[in-house]
Amino acid sequence: MKRFLPVTDHHRGVVLCLLAALCMTPAPALGHAFPEHSDPRVGATIAASPERVRIWFDSDIEPLFSSLMVHDASGRMVDKGDSRVNPSNAALLEVSVPKLAPGAYRVIWSVVARDGHRTNGDYTFVIK
Amino acid sequence: MKRRPGSSATALTWCALGLVFMIILLLPVSSWAHGFAGKRFFPTTFQVDDPFISDEFSVLIDRIKGPDAKTTEIDIDYSKRILPNFGLEFHEAYVHLKNDDGSTANGWDNLGIGAKWQFLTNAEHETILSIGTDFDIGGTGAHQIADSFTTISPAFFFGKGLGDLPESVKYLRPFAVTGVVGPNFPTRSGNASIDPDTGQTVVERNPTTLTWAFSVQYSLMYLQSFVKDIGLGAPFNRMILVTEFPMETCMSADCKGKITGTVNPGVVWAGKFTEFGIAAQIPVNSRSGRAVGVLGLIHLYIDDLFPKSIGAPIFH
Ligand SMILES: [Cu+2]
Numbered sequence: 001m002k003r004f005l006p007v008t009d010h011h012r013g014v015v016l017c018l019l020a021a022l023c024m025t026p027a028p029a030l031g032h033a034f035p036e037h038s039d040p041r042v043g044a045t046i047a048a049s050p051e052r053v054r055i056w057f058d059s060d061i062e063p064l065f066s067s068l069m070v071h072d073a074s075g076r077m078v079d080k081g082d083s084r085v086n087p088s089n090a091a092l093l094e095v096s097v098p099k100l101a102p103g104a105y106r107v108i109w110s111v112v113a114r115d116g117h118r119t120n121g122d123y124t125f126v127i128k
Numbered sequence: 129m130k131r132r133p134g135s136s137a138t139a140l141t142w143c144a145l146g147l148v149f150m151i152i153l154l155l156p157v158s159s160w161a162h163g164f165a166g167k168r169f170f171p172t173t174f175q176v177d178d179p180f181i182s183d184e185f186s187v188l189i190d191r192i193k194g195p196d197a198k199t200t201e202i203d204i205d206y207s208k209r210i211l212p213n214f215g216l217e218f219h220e221a222y223v224h225l226k227n228d229d230g231s232t233a234n235g236w237d238n239l240g241i242g243a244k245w246q247f248l249t250n251a252e253h254e255t256i257l258s259i260g261t262d263f264d265i266g267g268t269g270a271h272q273i274a275d276s277f278t279t280i281s282p283a284f285f286f287g288k289g290l291g292d293l294p295e296s297v298k299y300l301r302p303f304a305v306t307g308v309v310g311p312n313f314p315t316r317s318g319n320a321s322i323d324p325d326t327g328q329t330v331v332e333r334n335p336t337t338l339t340w341a342f343s344v345q346y347s348l349m350y351l352q353s354f355v356k357d358i359g360l361g362a363p364f365n366r367m368i369l370v371t372e373f374p375m376e377t378c379m380s381a382d383c384k385g386k387i388t389g390t391v392n393p394g395v396v397w398a399g400k401f402t403e404f405g406i407a408a409q410i411p412v413n414s415r416s417g418r419a420v421g422v423l424g425l426i427h428l429y430i431d432d433l434f435p436k437s438i439g440a441p442i443f444h
Contacts, residue, residue, distance in 0.1 A: 056392075
């Protein structure tokens with residue numbers, strides 16, 4: 001049986017080792033951002049209106065490209081429109097809200113991590 | 129260097145241009161990462177090909193007792209995006225066979241090269257669709273392991289998350305399915321050899337097969353972040369439960385209509401730069417294997433590790 005290409009196991013090993021070495025080189029702390037936890041918690045039912053909605057991410061996010069909104073059950077924006085990345089914690093996104101009436105609320109967020117990758121999401125919480 | 133009149137203005141222009149260029153380089157290239165469709169993150173799974181393109185490096189260890197040999201395989205995969213929605217994939221595998229008669233064989237399998245076009249990414253419906261073709265290049269592997277002929281495999285890939293289900297069934301939202309459907313055409317219909325005992329020519333036919341492989345996933349990440357924080361801590365809050373069904377139906381030759389495949393229940397942990405997974409491999413029939421095998425996955429997101437160099441698409 002004939003081989004078509006003169007690729008030897010040796011060559012292939014070297015190439016794979018180089019590739020592996022390249023992948024093992026230390027990387028800067030980047031990575032797309034994913035929510036770690038939030039306040040109010042995802043899907044929670046709480047007794048009283050919170051003062052603000054906060055989401056902690058697992059990596060630092062870009063203030064210019066990240067936002068957080070709170071909508072009521074009819075889809076109307078109810079937050080104070082001051083969403084920001086916390087100045088002392090670049091992984092914390094927050095927005096303040098006025099005293100909210102009982103009902104269901106939707107938190108909608110969109111962030112760009114330091115690696116340039118955008119992630120977004122939403123969740124609901126209920127005030128009794 | 130001789131200064132000419134007006135050169136300071138030129139220098140200033142260049143300086144400004146350079147600054148603009150630097151700022152452009154430093155700006156985040158806001159883009160969707162590997163395997164995202166809206167809120168949905170599809171992890172790389174074990175044996176069912178990803179429905180998306182990416183910049184990734186994977187090592188999969190596969191051990192199973194087949195119908196007539198015990199196989200241990202180390203699969204190495206490297207995917208590279210050329211355009212934001214078009215990428216190339218390279219596969220290699222080192223195979224160790226322990227045959228039932230006690231003999232063994234080792235060596236590299238054929239080199240595989242594929243191209244994939246992710247032609248649809250729908251955030252709202254968490255859907256990804258791609259088409260691609262894979263070439264398993266005959267004769268590039270060790271001859272006791274690899275086929276001497278090339279196999280061409282065009283395929284359709286899909287991924288769909290159930291995040292668009294209504295509120296009343298919100299606990300089903302973390303579910304997703306992915307899959308691949310496509311034929312595998314051998315470029316040679318058969319191999320002729322001479323039987324040493326009878327001296328007669330024996331033709332072994334190379335069948336065309338159909339791959340239909342799919343996975344069902346339940347993402348604890350999705351549950352925790354978008355549906356209900358049930359208080360899962362690390363490492364469970366980044367886990368995705370995955371069951372794969374990689375199946376193949378023989379479409380020609382002596383094996384026509386026969387199915388081989390396994391059911392692979394397992395779990396994947398997706399970190400920021402790496403992914404780890406482990407699964408069992410349960411053969412669906414005796415042609416697929418004789419005992420439960422194991423799969424182990426180590427995966428690196430090159431696009432997150434090197435977002436501005438080798439991890440980015442070559443052309444934007
Ligand atoms: Cu990323």
